Amino acid sequence: MDAKRRPTVVLGTIGHDAHIVGSSILRIALEEAGFNVVFLGAVVPPEEFIDAARESAADAILVSSLYGMARIDCQDFGAKCAEAGLSKVKLYLGGILVTDPEKWEETEKLFKGYGFHRVYPPQTKTDVAIADLKSDLGVPA
Amino acid sequence: MDAKRRPTVVLGTIGHDAHIVGSSILRIALEEAGFNVVFLGAVVPPEEFIDAARESAADAILVSSLYGMARIDCQDFGAKCAEAGLSKVKLYLGGILVTDPEKWEETEKLFKGYGFHRVYPPQTKTDVAIADLKSDLGVPA
Amino acid sequence: MLAGIPLSMKQWDWDYFLEQRKSVLSLWPTGTELQGEEAIAAGIEYHKAQPWWKYASRRNERSMEEGRIQIVPQVGHALVNQTVEHMQCSEDLKPDRWYVLTDTYTRKSEYAKAQDAVDRSKRDGFSYLNGYPLAAHGVAGARAVNECTRAAVGTDNNDEDARLPWEIALAGGWTWGTIKSIEELIQHSRDYPVDRNIHNQQYIDRLAAHYTENGIPILRRASANLPGWDSLGFKVTVSLLEVLLSAAQGVKHIDLSLGIGMNLVQDTAAIQALRNLSREYLDRMGRQDVKIYSWTYFFLGDWPLQRGQMVGQLSWNAAVSALAGVCGMYIKSPDEATTTPTGEGFREAMEICGQVVRLVAGQRLPEGEDLLVERAMIESEVRAVVDKVMEMGEGDIAVGACRAFQAGVIDTMFSPYRYLKGKVKVVRDANGALRYLDHGHMPLPREVVEYHKASIARREAREGTKADVKWIVREATWASRSMIDEVAERTY
Amino acid sequence: MLAGIPLSMKQWDWDYFLEQRKSVLSLWPTGTELQGEEAIAAGIEYHKAQPWWKYASRRNERSMEEGRIQIVPQVGHALVNQTVEHMQCSEDLKPDRWYVLTDTYTRKSEYAKAQDAVDRSKRDGFSYLNGYPLAAHGVAGARAVNECTRAAVGTDNNDEDARLPWEIALAGGWTWGTIKSIEELIQHSRDYPVDRNIHNQQYIDRLAAHYTENGIPILRRASANLPGWDSLGFKVTVSLLEVLLSAAQGVKHIDLSLGIGMNLVQDTAAIQALRNLSREYLDRMGRQDVKIYSWTYFFLGDWPLQRGQMVGQLSWNAAVSALAGVCGMYIKSPDEATTTPTGEGFREAMEICGQVVRLVAGQRLPEGEDLLVERAMIESEVRAVVDKVMEMGEGDIAVGACRAFQAGVIDTMFSPYRYLKGKVKVVRDANGALRYLDHGHMPLPREVVEYHKASIARREAREGTKADVKWIVREATWASRSMIDEVAERTY
Numbered sequence A, B: 001m002d003a004k005r006r007p008t009v010v011l012g013t014i015g016h017d018a019h020i021v022g023s024s025i026l027r028i029a030l031e032e033a034g035f036n037v038v039f040l041g042a043v044v045p046p047e048e049f050i051d052a053a054r055e056s057a058a059d060a061i062l063v064s065s066l067y068g069m070a071r072i073d074c075q076d077f078g079a080k081c082a083e084a085g086l087s088k089v090k091l092y093l094g095g096i097l098v099t100d101p102e103k104w105e106e107t108e109k110l111f112k113g114y115g116f117h118r119v120y121p122p123q124t125k126t127d128v129a130i131a132d133l134k135s136d137l138g139v140p141a
Numbered sequence C, D: 001m002l003a004g005i006p007l008s009m010k011q012w013d014w015d016y017f018l019e020q021r022k023s024v025l026s027l028w029p030t031g032t033e034l035q036g037e038e039a040i041a042a043g044i045e046y047h048k049a050q051p052w053w054k055y056a057s058r059r060n061e062r063s064m065e066e067g068r069i070q071i072v073p074q075v076g077h078a079l080v081n082q083t084v085e086h087m088q089c090s091e092d093l094k095p096d097r098w099y100v101l102t103d104t105y106t107r108k109s110e111y112a113k114a115q116d117a118v119d120r121s122k123r124d125g126f127s128y129l130n131g132y133p134l135a136a137h138g139v140a141g142a143r144a145v146n147e148c149t150r151a152a153v154g155t156d157n158n159d160e161d162a163r164l165p166w167e168i169a170l171a172g173g174w175t176w177g178t179i180k181s182i183e184e185l186i187q188h189s190r191d192y193p194v195d196r197n198i199h200n201q202q203y204i205d206r207l208a209a210h211y212t213e214n215g216i217p218i219l220r221r222a223s224a225n226l227p228g229w230d231s232l233g234f235k236v237t238v239s240l241l242e243v244l245l246s247a248a249q250g251v252k253h254i255d256l257s258l259g260i261g262m263n264l265v266q267d268t269a270a271i272q273a274l275r276n277l278s279r280e281y282l283d284r285m286g287r288q289d290v291k292i293y294s295w296t297y298f299f300l301g302d303w304p305l306q307r308g309q310m311v312g313q314l315s316w317n318a319a320v321s322a323l324a325g326v327c328g329m330y331i332k333s334p335d336e337a338t339t340t341p342t343g344e345g346f347r348e349a350m351e352i353c354g355q356v357v358r359l360v361a362g363q364r365l366p367e368g369e370d371l372l373v374e375r376a377m378i379e380s381e382v383r384a385v386v387d388k389v390m391e392m393g394e395g396d397i398a399v400g401a402c403r404a405f406q407a408g409v410i411d412t413m414f415s416p417y418r419y420l421k422g423k424v425k426v427v428r429d430a431n432g433a434l435r436y437l438d439h440g441h442m443p444l445p446r447e448v449v450e451y452h453k454a455s456i457a458r459r460e461a462r463e464g465t466k467a468d469v470k471w472i473v474r475e476a477t478w479a480s481r482s483m484i485d486e487v488a489e490r491t492y
Ligand code: B12
Pocket: A016, A017, A018, A019, A020, A021, A022, A023, A025, A026, A062, A063, A064, A065, A066, A067, A068, A069, A092, A093, A094, A095, A096, A097, A098, A099, A120, A121, A122, A123, A124, A125, A126, A129, C076, C101, C102, C103, C104, C130, C131, C158, C186, C187, C188, C225, C226, C227, C228, C299, C300, C301, C302, C303, C304, C335, C336, C337, C338, C339, C340, C341, C414, C415, C416, C476, C477
């Protein structure tokens, strides 16, 4: 990505999910860290993430899901992005995706299968996400 | 046992065990229930139970043990009583005998093997013990 | 943000209700069996056959007489039998109520999707829903759930349009539900019109009132299940407005349930303020006959992943509630930080919280100086905002509420609702009480603003930092922070 | 009940100590390696090499500065490695101290039996002891235990003669232990002479003082680990006497640890009373330089068998301790109602109690009317008894204590100690506070007796029963009663 430009990410909580605290916190932390954040809030249809990413020529899309329906909401998210020609855009997913907390590996595998590059366990710290973003986007830490 | 006479029991906490609350409570409950209680208190050597039972011509001996050493303190209690010619005396044991709470059956079996007629799990209610005594000694409830 | 529905807080006349009802019942097949006024009469008959202890309102009166604090567990799975099994886990502990949460699809009136998830759940013997789909299972389902327990069964009338689920719940013998006239939008909604939401809730309250007029004491519950980072004053404001809107429709039994922030003094003050102000405003409205009861809802903020920490947090929530002297509490369970709650989890939670309540016994937080001041501040904040809302509605709260949203008179920090200004910033003080760092356009009295600033300043002094968004980020995980991370910072 | 040992509370001169020491060290082989004054010097050298945070006294000062409450877990198994493993379970949670309990044989100075149990434990890879046999494992064992953790390691100098174990503990780098001059007899003993027990403890205190004079700040702890059914005033009396006896031997750092009764106001009042009176009496003794710290020990009464209830009880103990504003607390663990505690159990307990403490944060029980009155009553009770003891000893507490036992001036409800009169009866009032139903021959001021009677009368009125032994029987399981049994009594 072009070095002059501030890295841009699209962020929001997907589907009918109203849990907005986590993504709001992420937004603050990302802005503090120098990212340009397109914040969509909560209860956001998948299409809206994609449109926003296209319009803003985003480097990454950060999807949050807490309410336990991620499996359904995210099933074809990767495919949709590809169709929309966003295959270069990094896709991150976090929140509370698990149905059985014991089996995190399975959960991660499941959602990576849906096209996400990184999938995060519950209560991942903001700095973890930011560090990953910087390395994935080649932003000097 | 002779019907005119009040049923007599010897009661105390065995070995080096200082836990006296349980046996004190039992004492009060037994006296309230009309028993004649020879109360030895706590930290009582096995021999003292036997002597007291002989002197008082007791119908039963109630042994309490909480501190986790019952296995050692009670090993030969039944045998000692037999030697002393107390084979007619009912022997009860209670308190906290278990080392592994999961396996109560084993614990019960172990201590019955030591010669106790009844062995009670942790926090047995006083009325349970009293009811058993009455039926064992043929006292009208 | 407005659908342009003619709105007023006045009690609906019954004919208007019945006219609305037709369209409601046609939203989904399970509604059609309720067509006609006879169906309502039949529902009331079913209720008349129920013993008094199936009624949350009666249990409130009784437990207060006994000085006993109620402890309420929660349930909600895709299938009736899954939901019943969950409830059976605790039946021998005799919960006073069961709090049945509906699933997200039902809450969005996407009844077809809910039905589809039910079918798949039946097929796979697994719950594909995060709550109980009231509409999908209809009256038969509701009655099956109701008849599996001695508890008073009720629901959270969540999300924009809960009119049909409420019709089914009442016909099913359920005896209480939650008021969501305003909170709903702040909690769950993105852009649902304020007027329509209030109108939907008026329908729900009006039906409850009709049952009550016919001798069935239905209870409505102002829940303030707002996120744990919200100001207590704000929660009290929202609840008070909902209490008044609900009473205006003729509801006679109302719980004043408050989602606590976990600061003992501030929560107690808020509970007392809500009770005092509700009584005062209700009486002024001429509603002296409305009975109110104080309740708490456990902290809806960040829950620790470590089970031990979560359990400690549950216990503290129970201790705060008991010391505050509530009528009852809505609890959470140890495994809830990461998954939809289980029956076993709630059984354990009932034992944990029950023991705390037993040990607190008759003890209450003494009326110290801190408590008096905190309560006075909350009351003065709430009066200012509620009176402003009334003023904006020329005395009509329904009208005023709509305008208050637009004007930022009702506003908070985290909400999916687009029509909120979102100018408010709340942080914790040194003792964990919630304070306004920025109150946006809310018409707070000067004394209140300064009181909050002062206690923030004390924490700033103690920590040698300035309050800013970094505090907000850190406090997002104030309660859930892992102990290992915390001690790791200690050099010895 | 007396061995006729010449007794006085005055500080032993060092030569007298050394003379006593010979026989002590010859009690068991592991003692012989400590023969001679050089051995003490060597022990002090080992200590000088330890960092400040190995000292409970320093950690007290530091945590008070930081406003951080310490949470102390417990351990004790037959073998060193079993004990170390248990401690390792929580090392990453950085406990401030480890509380190492010795086993019953060691406590009865039956070192041979302890050694035998150690051998069998090695053989079967199972712990045949209910604590850690300090004497059996000697200095090497004590150092191994000490060096496996960053925490300050200490022990409960329980049972009649703990002189040898204490020698080994100090030589092993342990930095604190419990004062048992009087409590010991009430707790564990059947007929051990009072004078000998006090004399043994003077030995222990004198050695601690010697280390302290040489720059090693050993901490002694008045524990009041008396049963949870004892009166709080009685516990404060016992602790105060022990604090004064210990200080008289030259001890400079003393914990005022109090076994709580689980009534928030009464426990807080007792903690404050103990602190106030200790300071006052120490100063009057000219011991202004003795540093004191308030601690709690979790309720030593009936613990619930249901894990959930036990966990709720642990949390309430933590909440009471934190709200009372202690420096630290000794905790219990969820599985302790029935078995000797495990490492995993204590790790969980640290998470549970740690979370409660974090949430309580800076909150303290406000100085309400109840608290003031309760504290005044406890202080007046304790003054009366302690002054009586001094009077009986013509100013010498050691002497007075002996006579006080005989006279029933020191007395309680449940004790294995034959020389106690056992005339006292204690019951709970409506809020769970402990009250004298009968205070036997204890010289309580009239106001105190009436205060207790009055609050018993309030409960009688409420329950419509008369206080008697039946209450005592019922209250033996007041806290541990199963919730199912309780709700079973409810008719609905
Ligand atoms: C507050 C809360 C609510 C509030 C939400 C208010 C709001 N509008 O935001 C209310 C009360 C409205 C609510 C409602 C519901 N909730 Co809720 N809620 C919670 C709670 C208690 C806290 C969530 C939170 O805000 N955490 C604090 C933030 C800071 O943490 P976070 O969101 O995890 O985010 C952090 C990290 O995860 C990370 N992160 C988050 N997203 C992403 C994404 C990326 C890409 C990355 C890198 C990082 C990242 O960033 C943050 C860093 O700190 C959780 C339980 C818990 N976990 O504590 C339940 C919980 C999430 N809710 C749950 C449920 C079931 C619901 C309901 C469906 C309940 C119901 N049936 O009615 C409804 C949903 C309604 C809807 N339409 O969404 C369940 C979900 C179960 C599951 N996933 O299987 C939980 C786990 C509780 C439970 N067990 O019941 N809830």
